[in-house]
Amino acid sequence: MTEKQRKTVRLVYFVLVTAALLVAAVCLMSACVSIYRTGDHPFSREAVAAAFAPIAVPVFVCLGLVAVGFILHPLLPAAADAAPDRDEVTLGRLLARDLGEVCNPELASAIRREYRARQLHRWLSVGLLTAGAAVFLWYALNVDHFHRTEINASMIAAMWVLLPCMGIPFAYGVFAAYHRRRSIRREIALLRQIPGAPAPAAAAPNKDKWLAVARYAVLVLAVGMVLYGWLADGWMDVLTKAINICTECIGLG
Amino acid sequence: MKNFIQKYWPSKRKWMQLYFALLFNANLKGFVSGNIYTGSTKVACVPGLNCYSCPGAVGACPLGSLQGSFQAGKSTLFYVGGVLLLYGVLFGRMICGWLCPFGLIQELLHKIKTPKLKKSPVTRLLSYLKYVILVFLVVIVPVLYALRDTPLPAFCKYICPAGTLEGGISLLANKVNASYFSMLGPIFTWKFLLLVSITLGCIFVFRLFCRFICPLGAIYGLFNRISVFGIKLERQKCVDCNKCISHCQMDIRHVGDPECISCGECAAVCPTGAIRWKGPKVLVAPGAATAPAAEKPNRRKRLVTRIVAGLLMLAVLAGAIGYYWTQDSGPAGPADTQRGNQVGDVCYSYPLDVVTGDGVTGETVDPSATGRVTVLNFWGTWCTPCVNELPYFDRIATEYADRVTVIAAHGMATATAPAYIAQYYPDSAIVFANDYIPEGGTYENGYYTTLGGRGTYPYTLVLDETGVITHIFYSSVTYEMLKEAVDELV
Structure with a gap:
C-alpha cells in the first residue's frame, strides 16, 4: 500500500472513530440527563438499566471501532512528526x-x-x-x-x-x-x-546547593508535621473519612 | 505478530503504574462484595489520586483528606499537610507519572487511535486552571464551610471524576448496592456528565485531567525542583536543541518544571545525555536514563538487582492482595435471630450512650425499646448531608414531642459531636447519642453496620412503637419524607 493510500485509510478511520466516540458520549450523557429529568425519584437499579439499554448499540459499535484501530495502527504507520519548534x-x-x-x-x-x-x-x-x-x-x-x-x-x-x-x-x-x-x-x-x-x-549558574538546602528543610518540616499530627491523633479523622462512604464525594447524593 | 507485541508491550513505566494501581486497590474482595475496606491501613494517604470510596482502596485519598482536615482540626491538618509535603519533596510530580492510578487510566484512554490535539499556547494557558481549582475548590470553599461547621469537600463533590468512576460507578455496579440508586440526583447527573466529558477529552488530549484540572498535580508540581527523585537537566551538557520539549506531551517549558511528570521519555531523545534521573546514588546509577546499553556499569549486577527487586515487589503485591482478601469486611450481626435490620423486622437492640453538649451523660437509650415511634438517624459532623438535614429531625422532634422519639446517633463517636451539639442544638428535642464501637470490637460491630449501614451517611430508620422497622432511608431525607413516614405510624 502506498503512503497516499495509507493516509486515506487513516483519515477515513479517524473520521469514523471520532464520530462514533462523540455519538457514544452524547448518548451516555443524554441517557443520564433523561433519567434525571423524566425518571421517578427515587430511582431503581432496573429503571436506570432500562434507560441505558437503548444506547448499548452505539457504545458497542464505538468499542468495535476502537478495537479495529489497535489492529490497523501497526499496519499503517504514520509519517514522522514535524521538526521541533526551535x-x-x-x-x-x-x-x-x-x-x-x-x-x-x-x-x-x-x-x-x-x-x-x-x-x-x-x-x-x-x-x-x-x-x-x-x-x-x-x-x-x-x-x-x-x-x-x-x-x-x-x-x-x-x-x-x-x-x-x-x-x-x-x-x-x-x-x-x-x-x-x-x-x-x-x-x-x-x-x-x-x-x-x-x-x-x-550555561546557567549552578543553584544545586540552595536547592539541596530547601529540599532538606522541607523534608524535616514534613516529617515534623506528620509526627505532630500523628501523636495528636490527627490520623483519626482521616480514618473516619476513609472508612465511611462520602456519598457526595462520589457523586451519589 | 511480533510487530504487534513490540508495538503494544507495556513500557517499564506502564508496569509500575499498573503495579501501584493494583497495590493501592489491593482489596479485590471489595469489588466482589460491594463493600469498601474499613480496616486500619486507611489511616495512610496514598500518594496518587485514588478515591477512598473505591471498593478496592486500601488507603485514603490525599485530596479528600486535605479537604476534610480543614474541618477536623489542627492535628489532622498537620498530619495530612505533612504527608502531602513529604510525598511532594520526595517525588514531586513523579507521582503523577509513575504512581497515580488515574494517570494510568488517562494514558490508556489516550492510546485509543484517534487524531490527537497537540500542545499549544492554549493548552499551556489551560494548565494554570488547576491552580485556580486548587485555591478555590480545595482550599477556600472547604475552609469557609469548615468555619461554619459544615464539611464540604468541594473538589470531590463537584469535580473529581476519580470518585465518580472508582467510587460511585464501582459501587453502583454491584447488585448488593441496589439501594444506592435511590440517592441519585442532580449531583450524580452533573458528575456523570463531567466524567464522560473528561473520558472523551482524555482520548483526544494527553492526560487532560492531569494537565488542566488535577489539584493534586498542582501541589506536587510546586516541589518538582527540590524533589529528591525525578528528572533533572544538566545545563552544562544541554545544547538547547529543544528536542525534549517537543517530544514531551505535557505543557512543559523546560525539563523538571512544575508540569513535568518525570516520565523520563525525553531522556531517550536527548542527543547529549543532558537529562538524567536525580536521587540518592544507591538507588539511581549516574546516567542510567541515557547511557547506551553497552556502557552501563556492572550490567550483570544491575540485572540481578532488577530481578530481585521485581520479585520483591510481586511478593509485596501478592501479600497485600492475600491479606485484604482474608479480612472480614461484612457486617457482623448479633446472634439474636428473632430480630433483624430489614423493613418488617424487629430492630436489633443496642444501648447507645446519650450525649449532650457537655459530653457523654452516662445514660443509655435503646432505639428498639423506647415504646414510642422512633426515628433513628445516623449522622456525623464530618458529613455535609447529615448536618444539612439535622434541622428536619429537630423540627419533627419538636412537632411530635409527645408521640415520637428522634435519636441522632453520631457515627464513629468522634470528639467533635458535643461541641457541635452545644453550638447548634443546645435545647433540641432530639436525643443525641454516640454509636461506639465496643471495646475490642471492630467497625463492623457498631450499631450502624449492625442495622445494615453500608458505609454511607446519613442513614435513617423509622421504627413503630413495638420496635419494628417500617422505613429505611439511605442518604438524605427531606422534612416531607420524614413527616410522611411518621404520620403513617402516629
Missing part, C-alpha cells in the same frame, strides 16, 4: 550576539518594537489576571456569599463570578501567546539580516 532557542542565540555596532538604526528600532509589543501584551495579561483574581477573591472570601444550607446554589453563583474573572484573562492570554509566537518569528527574520554567527548558549 523559535525561542534561535531567538535567544541570535540575541546573545553583540549587536550594538553592526545593527543599523532602522533594524534596531524594528527589533525593539517587536520586543516592546511582546512585553506590553505580557504585562496586560498579567494585569488582567491579577485583576480577575482580585475580584474573584473579594467575592470568594466573603462568607455571606456561601450559604450554609443552599450550598449548590452558592457554588453555581460563585461559578458565574469565576467565569468572567478567569475567562477574560484566559482569552486575552491566548491572543497574547499567539501574538508572541508571530512576533518572535518576525524578530528572528529581522535578526537574521545582521551578519555574525550565533553565540553558543551560556
